[in-house]
Amino acid sequence: MEISSLGDRILNGERRALARAITLVESGRADHRAQAAELLAHLSGAGRQSLRIGLSGTPGVGKSTFIESFGMMLIGLGLRVAVLAVDPSSTRSGGSILGDKTRMERLSREKNAFIRPSPSQSHLGGVARRTREAIALCEASGFDVVLIETVGVGQSETVVSEMSDLFLLLLAPAGGDELQGVKRGIMEMADMILVNKADGDLKPTATRTCADYAGALRLLRKRPQDPEGFPKAMTVSAVEEHGLDKAWDEMQVLTKWRRDNGHWDTNRAAQAQYWFEQEVRSALLARLSTPQARFDMERFGAQVSAGQLSPSAAATDMLATLIAE
Ligand code: GDP
Numbered sequence: 076m077e078i079s080s081l082g083d084r085i086l087n088g089e090r091r092a093l094a095r096a097i098t099l100v101e102s103g104r105a106d107h108r109a110q111a112a113e114l115l116a117h118l119s120g121a122g123r124q125s126l127r128i129g130l131s132g133t134p135g136v137g138k139s140t141f142i143e144s145f146g147m148m149l150i151g152l153g154l155r156v157a158v159l160a161v162d163p164s165s166t167r168s169g170g171s172i173l174g175d176k177t178r179m180e181r182l183s184r185e186k187n188a189f190i191r192p193s194p195s196q197s198h199l200g201g202v203a204r205r206t207r208e209a210i211a212l213c214e215a216s217g218f219d220v221v222l223i224e225t226v227g228v229g230q231s232e233t234v235v236s237e238m239s240d241l242f243l244l245l246l247a248p249a250g251g252d253e254l255q256g257v258k259r260g261i262m263e264m265a266d267m268i269l270v271n272k273a274d275g276d277l278k279p280t281a282t283r284t285c286a287d288y289a290g291a292l293r294l295l296r297k298r299p300q301d302p303e304g305f306p307k308a309m310t311v312s313a314v315e316e317h318g319l320d321k322a323w324d325e326m327q328v329l330t331k332w333r334r335d336n337g338h339w340d341t342n343r344a345a346q347a348q349y350w351f352e353q354e355v356r357s358a359l360l361a362r363l364s365t366p367q368a369r370f371d372m373e374r375f376g377a378q379v380s381a382g383q384l385s386p387s388a389a390a391t392d393m394l395a396t397l398i399a400e
Contacts, residue, residue: 078110082117085216088155090189093216097191100208103201115208118215125157125214125221126330129239131261133227136247137271139178141313142222146182148319154219155187161206161225161235162193189218201357203234207350210238227261236264237349240339241326244268246288248280263295266306266329269322273310285310300338305329362397371396 084092100111132138146156158179182188191209193202206223213221223239225231236242244265246257262268268288273281288308295306307325311318333339362368375389384392 078113079117082114082215085114085118085212086121088217090186090216093189093212094191096212097209100212101205111208115211118211121215123214123217125210125218126241126326127210127221127223127239128326129223129225129232129235129242130245131225131227131232131235131243132245132271133247136245137313138224138226138245141245141269141271141311142224143179143182144313144316145319145323146179146188146222147185148316148323149220150182150185150187152323155189155217156182156185157189157191157213157216157218157221158182159191159206159209159213159221159223160193161202161223161231189213189216203238203350203353206234207238232261232264237346240333240342241266241329246270246284248272248277248284262291265292266301267322267325268292268306268308269318270308270310271313274312274315274317278310281310300333300342302329302332359397362400365400367400368397 081092081096085096096111096114099107099114102108102111130138130142142158146158149156177183179190183190210221210223223235225235227244232242242264244257244261244267246268248270268285270281270285270288273285285308292306292308298306309318309322309325311322313319330339333342363372371393375384375393378384379386379389
């Protein structure tokens with residue numbers, strides 16, 4: 076199919092065209108990469124923006140349930156919702172499958188929803204690029220909200236928060252006074268902490284956990300991109316669908332404030348620059364792993380270990396060789 080007509084169908088909001096385009100950006104084939112680049116260039120002129128919401132939480136905290144309930148609520152408000160996933164694990168075994176349609180049954184049947192499970196992959200750098208491109212495709216396709224789901228493991232939160240306008244951390248009620256081992260760096264990324272499962276027997280614990288996190292958030296350094304009262308901790312129940320509307324209201328307060336005060340644009344510009352730098356880094360790393368580069372590394376390495384070249388002189392030569400190749 077002509078790339079321009081695929082682009083027009085995406086602009087028209089056709090979900091099949093969107094799915095097909097995402098398959099294209101997920102492909103590693105050189106000809107597909109070229110077509111994907113052409114498509115994204117074709118679509119970038121549309122200038123449509125979604126609210127990109129990153130959502131992280133450990134397996135079992137209720138991400139799928141939350142996305143289903145929250146997504147259905149947004150659709151009820153007349154919005155179109157896309158769900159993407161960033162899966163940090165190289166294999167699917169063990170953890171829950173992210174963006175799994177079978178776990179979001181109601182949402183997956185909605186014509187105003189689009190759910191895309193994470194592609195099987197190995198390298199987080201490649202996933203980041205594909206997810207950013209998938210977000211761009213969803214935006215061009217006119218989705219109002221793009222939810223980007225990830226599991227709280229290692230680097231994936233940073234990846235997701237660097238492509239989101241809002242970053243939500245979903246937590247479970249926890250007994251005792253430990254803050255569930257949530258790392259400070261992750262707390263600092265969160266715009267809102269949602270303590271899920273605030274229902275039934277778990278409700279008092281959820282309320283206490285929420286108060287603990289609200290206290291912990293107040294101790295963090297104030298960020299320029301936050302109005303008074305943010306980041307915020309709230310309780311929700313994804314199962315009973317409690318607190319979701321209030322959480323959405325708060326997200327809108329925050330988004331409006333950021334838009335009005337220029338932080339929305341500044342943040343997206345800073346993210347674009349961040350990803351540019353990441354792309355340069357990962358392209359350089361990819362160059363280092365070609366057979367020729369590995370051969371050169373070994374050759375220079377042998378000279379260093381034999382005392383014929385200093386490490387820094389060899390590194391300079393190696394880099395010059397790499398650039399010349
Ligand atoms: P995920 O692994 O983070 O996607 O978590 P799931 O959405 O699969 O939920 C894990 C378990 O927690 C399931 O048994 C859900 O039914 C349950 N769960 C999710 N949300 C709630 C909630 O709001 N309240 C209660 N009580 N259970 C919930």
